[in-house]
Amino acid sequence: METEIEKKRSVCENVISFEFVKVVLKGAGQVMFQNSAITGLLFFAGIFWGAYEEGQGVVAWGALVGVVVSTLTGYLLGLPCKDGSEGLWGFNGILVGCAMLTFLGNTVFTWLALIFCSAMTTWMRTGFNNALGKFKVNSFTFPFVFTTWLFVLASRAMQAMPPEFMSTPELPAIQFSSDINMGFGDLVVYWLKGISQVFLINSWVTGALFLIGLFLCNKWAAIWAGASSAIALFIILVFKGPGTDISNGLYGFSAVLTGIALGMVFYKVNWRSAIWAVIGVVATVFIQAAMNIFFTPLGLPTFTAPFCLATWLFFLPLFKFDVKSEELEDHSTWHGKKN
Amino acid sequence: METEIEKKRSVCENVISFEFVKVVLKGAGQVMFQNSAITGLLFFAGIFWGAYEEGQGVVAWGALVGVVVSTLTGYLLGLPCKDGSEGLWGFNGILVGCAMLTFLGNTVFTWLALIFCSAMTTWMRTGFNNALGKFKVNSFTFPFVFTTWLFVLASRAMQAMPPEFMSTPELPAIQFSSDINMGFGDLVVYWLKGISQVFLINSWVTGALFLIGLFLCNKWAAIWAGASSAIALFIILVFKGPGTDISNGLYGFSAVLTGIALGMVFYKVNWRSAIWAVIGVVATVFIQAAMNIFFTPLGLPTFTAPFCLATWLFFLPLFKFDVKSEELEDHSTWHGKKN
């Protein structure tokens, strides 16, 4: 008769194995809610391409370390293996890796902090989900956002982990130009960069690889990612946002995640949920602008906080548009599609 | 046999009718917790008078659009009609209208944002009440405060919706003069402006109209509004606050709402609740000062957040001073007095 502990071992014994590679890849996929190793593989391809294209290859390696560390932390803590095997321990860690090496100098201490921070996201996800579950919402990427905020803020007080690539803190002022090239090719580039920036990568090729990765798992995920980045681009152009941010896709990434979450992950795909998702995407653009201004005096990036905030605001009313029957009734968990 | 849907129609069919006008007026009244169309009519009179007196008539029209849009949104979303018919969908929207045209340039895009923002308050009220209900408190005017913060912050990044009348962001410094005229007539003006500023209007006539409106619905509401503005004025004068803010009534409006909420809406009028309300009003003055400083680097107005925060802090201990029997036991809902 199998004991409780033996059962646990049999589920989790695949720590170092081909299975583990799949779990790590799924960690990448789950950033956009896809429980799929193939999707994750294409996401990693996009990250490596974009990082090396920008001359910042170290960002891709940070992503890899982040996802491995946060996944292993889940095993070490003995958290329920189901979450881990679906990549849900890894998606915050991979973003920590991308973010810390995008903004901080590449020192030994930055790497130590990256490892500590990635590990933290795993238990903070458990903690935040405990807390937010009371309101029937999930913590999404907020464990990544919150812990990375702490470490990049701290970097301004720690010379061993310098904030080399962060903006200079300044008071918000209106001095930006909103003039950017508006040719069709330019717009396509901005649109695809809006998708690549989900992983803090500034590359249209990466955006295209991400779209393909999504499509291989679920066509609706690809459709909502594409549509959301386009809607966000339209709104921020019409309201004359800052040109540099627009052309770098910085108004797209949060909107992409809001669109996928509202449009196809937590609601069934139908007209009513589609309208709700479009409204959510539009709201995300204003929230992105507001948070950009809010953090200007600290020179702090918003990361994907606008997505978290927008999605919480649109889930909290607990409206029902034919909630997926295979999902739980509340919005505090997801499991994506099996590959 | 009436079906569920027919019943719903019969309750809500009055969308475009004289009944709807009353609902819109009650939306104005509910800003100060009064379920009364007459009160709302006097509030609107005060808003129009004050807005045109300041040469900013557009603010009054913004208020009208805001309350209509947020009320209609409730019908469109099919929310429970009882709330709507008591004006509870409208009170956040009217404040959005006042605030956005007080602080932003009068452009087409500001109006589009105003409509979007007013509509948002209706489902954010549902969402925030779901969340805050766990702690037995209500969201009060926080849906207005939060969404309008997002849009006025965003305006600094959107040239089509310029932050024309907002303060310049600066680091907090002690450079203000606290010298103001202290004649009896001056003090009466500051006192009445403290009440008019609930709707962001800077006019003693408006303050007087608001007091009359309150008195017509419930004398205790008028008494607490008047007393709270006076107490707040006394405290901020004694602690030598900034002269310009005091003479414009900017230390009064949150205190007025705290006083009404604690003194007569959620507790029975008695000596114990009166003492509690006075302490709450005094706390609101310090919270107002603290939030004014907190937002200085962003040039962001506090709106009625000090009232929300103070009232939450004084409700969370769940003390009972003979809670009104006709009210729910918790503080998460109110229904005001029928007119």
Added chain:
Amino acid sequence: METEIEKKRSVCENVISFEFVKVVLKGAGQVMFQNSAITGLLFFAGIFWGAYEEGQGVVAWGALVGVVVSTLTGYLLGLPCKDGSEGLWGFNGILVGCAMLTFLGNTVFTWLALIFCSAMTTWMRTGFNNALGKFKVNSFTFPFVFTTWLFVLASRAMQAMPPEFMSTPELPAIQFSSDINMGFGDLVVYWLKGISQVFLINSWVTGALFLIGLFLCNKWAAIWAGASSAIALFIILVFKGPGTDISNGLYGFSAVLTGIALGMVFYKVNWRSAIWAVIGVVATVFIQAAMNIFFTPLGLPTFTAPFCLATWLFFLPLFKFDVKSEELEDHSTWHGKKN
């Protein structure tokens, strides 16, 4: 037959008595989770020594007034006497007293605000515990932190209560030197100051008195306080933090509280909880640095917020490392050791 009211009197009748002196002393002890009058006596000795050593004796008298006012407030409000008799009404008030006279000018109005603020902490503790209890965590010193933030922020807008000893608000910049003396004697001083700063006192003698006070109540409390201050000192030196802050013990005080809370108050002392506590202490150092930067544009001190935040983050996952059987199952209350 004893009535309900008589019973209440018999428990609480000791307001002005030797018993009351013990309750006030326990209020000091509970800042570091010790339900012990002897510990509290040594804490007071440390506070008076340190305050007069710095030429700021008024801080010690502020502490005394704060703990007395907040304790009396509990009796006046008729809160459950058990909490009061264990010093749980006083520990926020004593910190309010220390903090307000450390940062604000010594005026009549500062003292009035101190009394109001200390009293507020008692019902805010009830309120915050009601709210945070839903998540099975306690408010710790957050009532002190939150109310004192309000009053020291407000001081910048109130000339009668001037922010004389607060830092000037400025944008975060990297211009600090991390050079400090690193002799063994210097390190011991920094280490002990890290403990004395729990009460905002900058004195190694005070730190030593605090350690003795802890040891007299519970050896593990002294061990964890000492170990946590040492770990925090090591981490911030390795990551090259700002020299002045390090030598004044400003990276120690939050870590000390985190270490005691995680290491011996809420978990049984064992290897697993010890590892968890060490990780929590390391996280507290980064959180301290992050919050220092976050509040730079406001010139606002963090107080013990980094401890509250760290401990919440480490409690929210609700991990169990053989929770003390004599404690409640959740982390929302504590009762310390009887003396």
